[in-house]
Amino acid sequence: MFEFTLKAQDGSARAGEFLTPHGVLSTPVFAPVGTQATVKSLTPSQLMDLDAQLVLANTYHLFLRPGDELIAEMGGLHQFMQWPHPMLTDSGGFQVFSLSKIRKIDDDGVSFKSHIDGAMKRLEPETSIRIQENLGADIIMAFDECADPTQEAYAREAMQRTHAWALRCIEAKTRPDQALFGIVQGGIFPHLREESAHFISSLNLPGNAIGGLSVGERKSEMYRTIELVNAILPSDKPRYLMGVGTPEDLIEGVLRGVDIFDCVLPTRLARHASAMTLDGRLNLLNAAFSRDPQPIDVNCSCYTCSHFSRAYLRHLLNAKEMLAATLLSIHNLHTLLQLARELRLAILQGRLQQYASSALERLAGKPNAGRV
RNA sequence: GGAUGGUUACCCAAGUGGCCAACGGGGUCUGACUGUAAAUCAGAUGGCAGAAGCCUUCGGAGGUUCGAAUCCUUCACCAUCCA
Numbered sequence: 001m002f003e004f005t006l007k008a009q010d011g012s013a014r015a016g017e018f019l020t021p022h023g024v025l026s027t028p029v030f031a032p033v034g035t036q037a038t039v040k041s042l043t044p045s046q047l048m049d050l051d052a053q054l055v056l057a058n059t060y061h062l063f064l065r066p067g068d069e070l071i072a073e074m075g076g077l078h079q080f081m082q083w084p085h086p087m088l089t090d091s092g093g094f095q096v097f098s099l100s101k102i103r104k105i106d107d108d109g110v111s112f113k114s115h116i117d118g119a120m121k122r123l124e125p126e127t128s129i130r131i132q133e134n135l136g137a138d139i140i141m142a143f144d145e146c147a148d149p150t151q152e153a154y155a156r157e158a159m160q161r162t163h164a165w166a167l168r169c170i171e172a173k174t175r176p177d178q179a180l181f182g183i184v185q186g187g188i189f190p191h192l193r194e195e196s197a198h199f200i201s202s203l204n205l206p207g208n209a210i211g212g213l214s215v216g217e218r219k220s221e222m223y224r225t226i227e228l229v230n231a232i233l234p235s236d237k238p239r240y241l242m243g244v245g246t247p248e249d250l251i252e253g254v255l256r257g258v259d260i261f262d263c264v265l266p267t268r269l270a271r272h273a274s275a276m277t278l279d280g281r282l283n284l285l286n287a288a289f290s291r292d293p294q295p296i297d298v299n300c301s302c303y304t305c306s307h308f309s310r311a312y313l314r315h316l317l318n319a320k321e322m323l324a325a326t327l328l329s330i331h332n333l334h335t336l337l338q339l340a341r342e343l344r345l346a347i348l349q350g351r352l353q354q355y356a357s358s359a360l361e362r363l364a365g366k367p368n369a370g371r372v
Numbered sequence: 373g374g375a376u377g378g379u380u381a382c383c384c385a386a387g388u389g390g391c392c393a394a395c396g397g398g399g400u401c402u403g404a405c406u407g408u409a410a411a412u413c414a415g416a417u418g419g420c421a422g423a424a425g426c427c428u429u430c431g432g433a434g435g436u437u438c439g440a441a442u443c444c445u446u447c448a449c450c451a452u453c454c455a
Contacts (some may be wrong), residue, residue, distance in 0.1 A: 115409040243407035
């Protein structure tokens with residue numbers, strides 16, 4: 001169980017296979033995010049049509065509602081949401097960052113004021129593991145503290161707590177059919193990241209993650225940090241870059257040895273009218289598309305692009321029809337899933353540098369390009 | 373034919389002498405979004421500049437006033453009621 005096999009390497013990049021109780025992950029892999037036990041606007045069958053391999057769900061949100069015990073009673077997360085393939089649960093560590101206004105941290109854990117009803121809720125390493133065991137994902141995450149990456153004193157403190165909590169997570173874990181991944185923190189500070197990468201590596205967990213990135217730091221700092229951390233993390237274990245999500249970041253991450261990614265970006269952008277392409281983003285609400293008969297991307301083979309015009313999608317968005325979110329989510333996820341597959345193929349065929357540099361060149365200077 | 377109420381920017385609508393280029397919605401336009409408090413959020417929306425500023429507006433015309441979307445006269449149109 002949880003065997004990681006490297007099939008090929010190209011520079012620092014790797015193509016691998018990670019065996020889990022619910023199937024094999026072919027890496028590099030991108031995981032759509034389904035925070036509340038659903039990838040917003042999509043059915044599991046639509047996700048399967050997209051060949052999504054891994055879906056992420058969230059400890060904090062499911063703990064609050066409907067409750068991890070209820071999900072356990074209903075047969076676990078896979079059964080509950082009818083996703084038969086591998087799943088990963090985040091520990092709630094990201095909510096320490098994203099809900100920073102309504103929480104209080106101490107060395108033992110974090111107290112949250114529920115964003116749903118205001119009730120005080122407590123998350124500690126042991127609680128997070130207990131909840132994740134009730135949920136039953138294949139990969140579970142250590143409870144960490146995701147901090148503002150640019151303040152050194154705080155980054156150090158958060159890193160130290162993350163390390164202490166990782167040990168407690170290991171201690172608390174009981175289920176053998178779940179792989180616990182540790183999380184490297186340390187902000188944008190090389191010495192902290194090095195220290196953290198060494199510590200997390202020493203725990204000898206079945207996989208390791210890089211957290212605390214793409215939360216406001218510069219791109220160059222993020223790439224440098226990935227590089228530095230991956231030079232230390234063991235190469236025979238999967239490396240998971242948490243919360244990363246643009247096409248260029250996927251490419252840059254893979255080039256630096258990342259195997260697993262997840263991000264809300266494709267599905268969130270979809271609901272906000274943005275289409276992701278390998279030539280930049282399109283805001284489909286722009287008036288310029290009102291009579292545009294073309295698909296989002298003529299080179300895209302997704303269901304949305306093979307059936308619908310930009311004009312139709314713009315109409316759906318404009319009319320606030322639910323189908324807009326679905327069709328754009330299908331397209332955006334397809335873009336990232338397909339990119340991950342192409343990166344894997346390029347690694348297997350030993351032509352990653354060439355593939356990556358031409359793709360990055362296409363994207364250069366237009367991370368959010370409005371028009372194509 | 374008479375009475376009353378009404379006519380404000382793309383639409384609805386507030387404003388009843390100076391703080392009004394004019395509240396607030398809607399619509400429209402533009403932007404943002406990276407381990408989801410996000411089908412969300414932000415800005416713009418008379419014209420020209422687009423910092424300051426200048427010009428043209430509140431059904432039409434005329435008037436009162438230092439000053440009018442706001443007061444008066446008149447015309448047009450709309451609504452309701454009475455003949």
